[in-house]
Amino acid sequence: MEFTAAQIASFINGKIIGDENASINGVSPIENAEKGQLSFVSQEKFADYIFSSDASVIIVSEKFVKEGNYKSTLILVEDAYLSFQVLMNLYQQMREEKKSGIEQPSTISDSAILGENVYVGAHTYISEKVKIGKSTQIYPQVYIGKNVKIGENCTIYSGARVYDFCVIGDNCIIHSNTVIGSDGFGFQPTNDGYQKIPQLGNVVLENNVEIGSNCSIDRGTIGSTIIGEGTKIDNLIQIAHNVKIGKNNVIAAQAGIAGSTVIGDWNMIGGQTGIVGHIKIGNQVRIQAQSGVNANVNDGETLYGSPAISAGDYRRNYVHFRNLTEIVKRISELEKKSKEGTND
Structure with missing residues (x-):
């Protein structure tokens, strides 16, 4: 697809300096952008590229624009990074065609209820008494267990597994090979070995949650493992039974959270962080990568190390x-x- 500077500016309410008919057919980081490409500058360390870049069009935060001659057409906005995100979202919507209908072969229980414009890809299995909201996209080779509820406008990519009785809210995304609702790691030691404790709960994903690929989120032993609204979880993450995660958290790859831990809202948890079970982590906490958290954490703390202490210390x-x-x-x-x- 090809766009002009004038069209791009209209999407983000930008002011043009240069040729409003300059056209682009691709995007690139500012360091190696070429003619015909769009880029952006939102940080001072890249500001010099405004003069030297070969990009046909550059979206620039207004505070970095100075007097001078520019090779590229500039689009001035308050925040170039946010404006570029708006454009990328629009481009994604144009590029990704929403599907609907049921591809064959697939298996759908007669008792399952599918909303309008639902897409079910080939080789998908949907069990009895499943409810799926309108415009949800379920790609090929997905397994949906019995009594699962999935909201509207969700996307479940190929190879994902959603076990029995789990609940997924609206606008959720689950990437390939993730398992929602696997058994929690519950065993009772006996003289004869370890006796498995039945895991009878479920997993609840609230609205606008995104789960990366190859994650495992265990069902509660009784009750629910809960991922709060707006939380984003990276790839390769383990969340154990009865964990409760609040709203708008971000958790980076290879983190592990042990059972029954409660995490508040707006936290940032770095990659390869390990969190023990049965503790409470407050709100707006930052945990640096590879930290090991083994005690309760108050609101607003920044932690580092294993066992984790104040990052400054x-x-x-x-x-x-x-x-x-x-x-x-x-x-x-x-x-x-x-x-x-x-x-x-």
Whole structure:
């Protein structure tokens, strides 16, 4: 698809400097953009590219524009990054054609209820008493267990599995090979080994949740494992039984959250973070990558390390750790001098 600078500016309420008929047919990072491409500048460290880039059109935050001659056509906006996101969303909507109807072969129970304009891809299995809201897209080779409820405008990509009795809200996205509602890791030790504890609960995804690929979210032993509205979960993440995650959290890849932990709202959890079970994490907490959290966390804290402590304390302590060999050597020399002085 090809667009002119004037068309792009109309989508984001931008002001044009240069040729409003300049056309683009692709996008690129500003560092290597070429003629015919669109890029953007939203950070000061990239501001010099406004003068040197070969991009045909550049979306620029107004504060970075100075007097001078520009090779490219500029579109001035308040926040170039947000404006570029708006354009990318529009482009995605144009590029991705919504499907509807049922592809064959697929298996759908007679007791399942499908809303208007639902798409079911080939080789998908939908069990009894499933309810699926209108305009939801279920791609090929998906398994939907019995009594599952799925809201409107959801997208479930190929290979995902949703076990019995789970509930998915509106506008949710589940990427390939993720499992929603697998058994929690519940076993009782006995003289004969480990006795499996039945996992009778479910998983609830509230509205506007996105789950990356290859994640496992376990059902509650009793009750629900809950992922709150607007939360975004990266790839390769394990969430154990009866975990409750609040609204608008972001959790990066390879994090693991043990059972019955409660997490508040608007938290940022870095990649490879490990969180023990049965603790509470407040709101607006930042946990740096590879941290290990083993105690309750108050609102607004920033943690780092394993076991995780205040990020500021960790960084200060780490400076000493890097110099530990030299520090030990100096202490040893001081002790030696102190003993020599005592002997004298």
